[in-house]
Amino acid sequence: MERLDKLYIGTNTKMYKTIKDTEEFVSKLYELTADINREEMELFVIPSFTTLNNARKTVSKEQLMLGAQNMCWEEQGQYTGEISPIMLQEIGIDLVMIGHSERRHIFCERDLEENKKVISAIEHGFTALLCVGETEEQKENGISDEILRVQLKCGLKNVTKAMAEKLWIAYEPVWAIGVNGKPASAEYANEKQAVIKRCLMELFGEESGSEIPVLYGGSVNNQNAPELIEKENIDGLFIGRSAWNAENFSNIIHMVMPLFKERKIKYK
Numbered sequence: 001m002e003r004l005d006k007l008y009i010g011t012n013t014k015m016y017k018t019i020k021d022t023e024e025f026v027s028k029l030y031e032l033t034a035d036i037n038r039e040e041m042e043l044f045v046i047p048s049f050t051t052l053n054n055a056r057k058t059v060s061k062e063q064l065m066l067g068a069q070n071m072c073w074e075e076q077g078q079y080t081g082e083i084s085p086i087m088l089q090e091i092g093i094d095l096v097m098i099g100h101s102e103r104r105h106i107f108c109e110r111d112l113e114e115n116k117k118v119i120s121a122i123e124h125g126f127t128a129l130l131c132v133g134e135t136e137e138q139k140e141n142g143i144s145d146e147i148l149r150v151q152l153k154c155g156l157k158n159v160t161k162a163m164a165e166k167l168w169i170a171y172e173p174v175w176a177i178g179v180n181g182k183p184a185s186a187e188y189a190n191e192k193q194a195v196i197k198r199c200l201m202e203l204f205g206e207e208s209g210s211e212i213p214v215l216y217g218g219s220v221n222n223q224n225a226p227e228l229i230e231k232e233n234i235d236g237l238f239i240g241r242s243a244w245n246a247e248n249f250s251n252i253i254h255m256v257m258p259l260f261k262e263r264k265i266k267y268k
């Protein structure tokens with residue numbers, strides 16, 4: 001099966017769920033989606049660091065991919081407050097999210113750090129999920145495409161074609177994320193995802209670049225999920241608030257799965 005034949009869908013639970021909440025959430029989510037063949041879907045949950053160990057004991061890799069919300073690029077050292085790739089390997093997680101808009105804008109992370117994290121995550125055997133997106137001001141100034149290209153070119157510096165096999169991208173416009181966000185229209189998201197895909201092809205060549213999954217995130221909900229997944233350049237959905245209730249998340253997954261399959265046939 002080709003990389004992009006499957007649906008990529010997951011959630012970042014930010015700083016909301018405790019250990020108990022997360023255990024309940026991942027086991028319920030697995031039960032509710034067990035009818036969907038994992039060959040056809042990469043389902044992932046990215047909870048807080050403190051919950052990962054228990055979450056991993058609750059669901060296996062085959063049932064659900066688990067990710068960390070951040071990671072230090074070094075294996076050990078004088079990095080107070082950081083979590084290393086070795087520590088994450090110990091837990092047995094699958095992916096690491098890098099450069100979420102809240103990390104970039106609240107914690108002042110730059111493309112330089114994101115780049116070191118992407119390289120380290122892949123070298124330690126994780127899938128790296130690099131998040132990119134423009135702010136409202138950048139959009140209004142008409143420089144969204146340039147911003148996306150800078151974030152990709154700097155964030156992916158020295159990432160090789162072979163490494164790109166373990167790379168996913170999430171397009172998350174900053175103005176579309178969270179309680180004050182307004183969702184991007186499906187047309188706008190599709191257009192920007194095309195910009196991202198073109199840049200990935202420039203970086204890794206047409207074949208390897210076009211195989212990198214590019215997910216859309218930013219106020220995805222039950223209403224807009226169907227129109228988003230019908231768009232040619234949207235390989236999956238990265239959902240916050242609307243996915244934190246396992247029943248609702250499962251409803252979205254079951255709603256978009258058949259649409260995704262139809263779309264794959266249409267654009268084949």
Ligand code: PEP
Nearest residue numbers: 177178217218219240241
């Ligand atoms: C996010 O924070 O990455 C996100 C997509 O959140 P929401 O869906 O709640 O906008």
